[in-house]
Amino acid sequence: WTIVCESPRRWECQEQALVLQALGIPHLIADGPRNATLLLVPAEHAKWARDQLGLYAAENRRRPAGSLLSPDRNGWPGVAAYLLVLVVAFLAQGRVAFGVDWLQAGALDGAAVRDGEWWRVVTALTLHGDAGHLIANLFFGAVFGGCAGRYLGSGVAWAMILLAAGAGNALELALLPPTHRAIGASTAVFTALGLVAALLWRAQSHSASGWARRYAPLIGAAVLLAYIGTGDAQTDAVAHLTGFIAGLFAGAAFDLRRPRWLQSHRVQVISGVGALLLLAACWWLAVSTWSAGLALAE
Known part of the structure; x- marks a missing residue:
């Protein structure tokens, strides 16, 4: 018998043995010796076995686990913008800045959205009921959104989060009665969680790893959703779930085979500025509509 593999890790020999078994x-x-594990074949099959194991190793080098997605991008600019937007919105909301009732103008309102005020699915993401609500969303949003930014870049990641979170709010309204009202960035927080989970799942699905490793991101994210996304009667669990689902779809649809454009500074800037302009445009529509309604009431 001839040695075709010698390794201190038994699983490596077992993995290569599966290749040989498949080939008969x-x-x-x-x-x-020295706690090593050996894989042996009959001498007359040694060359064939080595050739096939070499082809198997070459294929895995071309397609290593996780190579399609690397956390090597700067996620901090997006996190900073997220924190700044939420804090400024909270201060404006509490002080009725510029004489605007920000809650009335921008809260998620099922009846108003059905009447055409679609921008509320975005503006509601920046409003909060109290400091505790805000702080929780600042923390978890920075964690999950920061992770998304590491993989996709700040601009692209937060543009996707904003769009998908808006879709999550719209889905929530489709499931609940028109009387439903809600505020908070938690939809976006769980959108970011779903986005990261789906991206990691997609990356692992292109690898040669086992099912447990491939589905671990989805399972872990679902556990986090259940643990921090549910609570007392004040918790909007439906919004958390719809945001998570929207994030999963956004991440699953992302084309991991062409990630080079994510390295472009221009792409990141355009995406980030575009997200901020969309948010500003939604708030302009919200304030304009609220002001017009107030004028009519007078």
């Missing part, structure tokens, strides 16, 4: 090449695994 006789083999056996034995203990070697």
